[in-house]
Amino acid sequence: MSVTDPTRYSGFAIALHWLTAVLIVANLLLGLSMVALPISPRKLQWYLWHKWVGITVFLVTCLRVAWRALRPPPPPVAMPRWQQRASAVSHGLLYVLLLAIPVSGWIYSSSTGVQVVYLGVLPLPDLVAKDRELATVLRSVHVALNATLFAVVCVHVAAALRHHFVARDAVLRRMLPLARSR
Amino acid sequence: MNAGGARHWILRAALVVAGALAVTSAFGQGVLVDKSEIRFVSKQMGVNVEGRFRKWTANVVFMPSDLAHSKADFDIELASIDLASAESESEVKGAVWFNTAKFPVAHFASSSVKSVGADKYEFTGTLAIKGATRNAVVPVTLRKDAAGNNVAEGTFTVKRLEYKIGEGEWADPSTVADDVAVRVRMVLAPAK
Numbered sequence: 001m002s003v004t005d006p007t008r009y010s011g012f013a014i015a016l017h018w019l020t021a022v023l024i025v026a027n028l029l030l031g032l033s034m035v036a037l038p039i040s041p042r043k044l045q046w047y048l049w050h051k052w053v054g055i056t057v058f059l060v061t062c063l064r065v066a067w068r069a070l071r072p073p074p075p076p077v078a079m080p081r082w083q084q085r086a087s088a089v090s091h092g093l094l095y096v097l098l099l100a101i102p103v104s105g106w107i108y109s110s111s112t113g114v115q116v117v118y119l120g121v122l123p124l125p126d127l128v129a130k131d132r133e134l135a136t137v138l139r140s141v142h143v144a145l146n147a148t149l150f151a152v153v154c155v156h157v158a159a160a161l162r163h164h165f166v167a168r169d170a171v172l173r174r175m176l177p178l179a180r181s182r
Numbered sequence: 183m184n185a186g187g188a189r190h191w192i193l194r195a196a197l198v199v200a201g202a203l204a205v206t207s208a209f210g211q212g213v214l215v216d217k218s219e220i221r222f223v224s225k226q227m228g229v230n231v232e233g234r235f236r237k238w239t240a241n242v243v244f245m246p247s248d249l250a251h252s253k254a255d256f257d258i259e260l261a262s263i264d265l266a267s268a269e270s271e272s273e274v275k276g277a278v279w280f281n282t283a284k285f286p287v288a289h290f291a292s293s294s295v296k297s298v299g300a301d302k303y304e305f306t307g308t309l310a311i312k313g314a315t316r317n318a319v320v321p322v323t324l325r326k327d328a329a330g331n332n333v334a335e336g337t338f339t340v341k342r343l344e345y346k347i348g349e350g351e352w353a354d355p356s357t358v359a360d361d362v363a364v365r366v367r368m369v370l371a372p373a374k
Contacts, residue, residue: 039273041357044226112266113232120228130232132264 007074008174016064017175020057020098024153027053028146048120051109055118058102065095077169087159090152097149104145108138213240214331217369220258224342225359237262242368244295244334246303246324252295254305254320256366258288278349285312290320301325305336311345320366332370340364 009017027050034046076084106127109116113130117123128134163171221234237259245252261282265271275282292307301324309318322336340362342348348358 039269041351041354044357048227048229114226114266115230117229123230130264135267 007170009073010067010071011177013064013067013071013073014175014177016060016067018177020060020064023053023057023060024098024149027057028150031146047114048117051105051116052119054102054105055116055124057098061095061098074174077163077171077174079163079167079169079171083159090155090159093152094149094156097145097152101142101145101149104138104142108135108142111135111138212371213242214369214371215240217331219367220256220364221367222340222362222364224362227357231266233263233265235259235262236264240368242334242370244324244332244370246297249295249297249303252292254290254292254295254307254368256288256290258290260286260288260311278352279347281312288312290318292320303334309340311340312347314345316341316344322366327369330372332372334368334370335366337363337365 008014030046030050030053034043034050037043037046076087079087106116106124110126110128111131111134115123115126160172160175163169164173218240219234220238221232223230223232225231235258239257241253241255243251243253260280261275263271263274263280265274274280277283288309288311290307290309292305294306296304296306298304298321303322303324305320305322307318307320308315310316318338318340320336320338322334324332324334327333341360342358342362343353343355343360352358
């Protein structure tokens, strides 16, 4: 295997893919836990962390999209045409959601009158003015987008496992950090 | 006069008083309540959190030519607070924050008004919240809006811990900062 192996994703793309996976799972669990907490300093802290992780996902996704343009992914593994279409659609949807969900959370936070300060040092502008009715809508939007992401990620994982264990092709292996292409 | 007539008279008197109070609170010395606001920004773990009070009454007499007879009195209904969520609103009405069941109203009463520059004034008075009364100085800038109303705006700092707003685990200023910036914007109809 060389660093320019054309049948594999680049090391950087692989690293960012798995970083995203860890961040979104962690943030989903953090988000679900924090809303269930009674009001307390811990709850405020968890909300801040949730927003930091979300903004990080947004930035990492921007980086991935840029990297994808610079270093196109390996050509598709041979598979039926419907699967290639489904793959293109679901990957496109994943990128859109990974960008839209943090932004929806950011707007939601603005609409509740709570500023977002990335990592506690970089204040982000308030995207909308404080507005209770808008906040109620944006909260539902944020939750619905996350439910959609959860569903698409489940399909994504199921498809990857099917490729690996049933079709026995290179789809998953080329995204694994230490695997070698054959 | 029979008993029914007396009751009728008392009822009428009560209605007149209630009517007078309603006019005072709605138009209190020309304050246009719908255009005016009392907002604040608190800092929670380094993050600005905005809020406002939905219900308050103001009695403002602001005569730049007669500051000795100018004054500003405010009664702020603390339970009318507008925060990030219904959950945080119900939290701050509780005993460790405003304790609105026991102390429903915050009161500011000016004792003197002085000029501190072109269109700049200082209202000095006392602010009472949650059973504590502290001196307060509110710097005010006066300007005219497009409709010819006088707009008096001022921002001043309330040190929440002086009033025990946020006790126990909430007394730590690194969680919620001691300084709360209160911004008052009063739109006053021109004198007739």
